[in-house]
Amino acid sequence: MSTSTIDGKDAAAIQAVTEGVAVCDRSFWGRIRVSDDDRIRFLHNQSTNDFQSLKPGQGCDTVMVTSTARTIDLVSAYVLDDAVLLLVSNNRRETIMQWLDRYIFFADKVQLTDVTNETATFSLIGPGSDAIVEKLGASAIIGQPDGNHLLINGGIIVAVGSGLASPGYTLILPAADKQQVWEKILELGAVELSDRGWEALRILQGRPTPDAELTDDYNPLEVGLWQTISFSKGCYIGQETIARLNTYKGVKQYLWGIRLNAPAEVGSAIALGDEKIGKLTSYTTTTDGHFGLGYIRTKAGGVGLKVQVGEVEGEIVEIPFVSHEYPNQ
Numbered sequence: 001m002s003t004s005t006i007d008g009k010d011a012a013a014i015q016a017v018t019e020g021v022a023v024c025d026r027s028f029w030g031r032i033r034v035s036d037d038d039r040i041r042f043l044h045n046q047s048t049n050d051f052q053s054l055k056p057g058q059g060c061d062t063v064m065v066t067s068t069a070r071t072i073d074l075v076s077a078y079v080l081d082d083a084v085l086l087l088v089s090n091n092r093r094e095t096i097m098q099w100l101d102r103y104i105f106f107a108d109k110v111q112l113t114d115v116t117n118e119t120a121t122f123s124l125i126g127p128g129s130d131a132i133v134e135k136l137g138a139s140a141i142i143g144q145p146d147g148n149h150l151l152i153n154g155g156i157i158v159a160v161g162s163g164l165a166s167p168g169y170t171l172i173l174p175a176a177d178k179q180q181v182w183e184k185i186l187e188l189g190a191v192e193l194s195d196r197g198w199e200a201l202r203i204l205q206g207r208p209t210p211d212a213e214l215t216d217d218y219n220p221l222e223v224g225l226w227q228t229i230s231f232s233k234g235c236y237i238g239q240e241t242i243a244r245l246n247t248y249k250g251v252k253q254y255l256w257g258i259r260l261n262a263p264a265e266v267g268s269a270i271a272l273g274d275e276k277i278g279k280l281t282s283y284t285t286t287t288d289g290h291f292g293l294g295y296i297r298t299k300a301g302g303v304g305l306k307v308q309v310g311e312v313e314g315e316i317v318e319i320p321f322v323s324h325e326y327p328n329q
Contacts, residue, residue: 002203002212002266004284010197011287016190017166017201021128023190024198025182026163027120030093031172034100035083037109043077043084046103046237048220050230054079059147059159061228063220064096069238069245071214071223072099074207076170078149078159085157085172087121089210103237120178124190125168125201132188133158133169136181141169156181165205165320203284203293206257206319212266212281213255213293221251222295224322253278253295256302257319260290260312268310270294272301280309293319 006014016022034043044051049062059078065071073092078085088096097114104110124132130142138158141150149159155174162168173181186192193201208214208223220229221242231246245251258270258280270278277300282293292309296302296316302324305316 002209002282004196004199004203006197006200006285006287009192010194010200013191013193013197014201014287016128017126017193019126019128021124021126021132021168021190022193022197023182023185024123024125024193024195025120026123026170026198027175027178028090028195029116029121030086030088030090030096030114031116031119031121032086032088032093032097032100033083033113033115034086034110035113036111039084039110040079042104042108042110044233044236046100047075048225048229048236048238048242049077050233051077051079051084052233056081057148057150058145059149061147061161061225063225063228064099065220065238065242066216067237069219069241070216071208071210071218071220072096073210073214074225074228076147076159076161076163078147078157078172080157085115087170087172092210118175120173120175120181122171122173122182122185123163123168123198124171124185125162125164125166125193127167128189129162129168132185132190135188136184164201164207166201200284200286202321203282204257204286204291204319206255206293206321208255208293208322209282213295218253218255218295219245221245222253223255224324226323251298253297254302254324255281255293255319255322256296257317258292258294258307258309258314259317260292260309260314262312263290264292264309264312264314266292268312270296270314271308272305277307
């Protein structure tokens with residue numbers, strides 16, 4: 001799904017993201033537990049980030065890519081004492097289970113377990129989330145880097161990072177505790193954000209999603225997921241392509257936000273005059289108009305560029321979830 005409309009309830013929750021705290025039930029996302037002795041080395045070799053530098057209690061976002069560095073999914077990984085827990089997009093759960101399984105060779109000590117049905121996931125989003133995390137008994141996590149996490153009350157993982165560009169936390173907990181913890185969070189003042197509201201927010205902030213921004217057509221540098229890529233670690237699937245693009249500054253298109261003056265159709269061509277320079281990948285209504293995400297050819301320009309999206313006028317704007325910088329260069 002890459003089109004979204006928001007109602008009054010969602011508008012209030014999106015407002016809470018800016019000024020207070022919203023909570024979104026992301027339990028339908030996939031959760032995969034990777035265990036056994038070779039788990040860290042295995043994940044290090046299968047995705048873009050540096051797992052071998054992580055200790056239990058830390059985590060990272062990483063991208064699963066094909067051998068030609070095309071994007072499969074953006075995954076949040078949490079390193080526990082005896083396993084790594086992966087939070088994957090709901091429409092990539094089976095794909096990633098099968099994808100990882102293909103790369104487990106006979107001598108590898110790696111076990112994959114789909115734990116989606118026995119767990120739940122909530123995102124606390126907004127500046128007021130610190131106060132809720134404190135009342136849940138996880139104040140030690142406040143102020144720590146993204147991906148850092150701790151275990152409270154019989155198995156609730158509280159991790160830094162909302163899953164969006166806004167500050168917040170991700171909670172992963174036993175399914176049996178879901179209702180009780182959800183009610184407590186609402187009691188503590190969080191405003192409920194629906195799936196539709198999440199979809200609108202992810203488009204506004206530029207979090208890419210599979211089948212829209214993350215497809216066989218794009219690599220992680222084009223998406224702008226620099227923060228998920230280690231350029232110093234050794235070989236991994238897709239690494240040669242990514243290293244080459246980085247070395248030769250070969251990124252031909254970038255993901256941008258587009259402020260639109262009317263509704264637009266996902267898949268529409270983005271044009272500058274008569275020249276096609278990109279494609280619209282997601283669209284949402286907002287409380288102050290229309291907004292989309294799309295890939296734009298690097299040479300065409302960036303922020304402030306006026307474009308045609310199908311029949312609609314648009315202007316390129318920055319989106320906080322991604323960045324278009326070459327790191328350390």
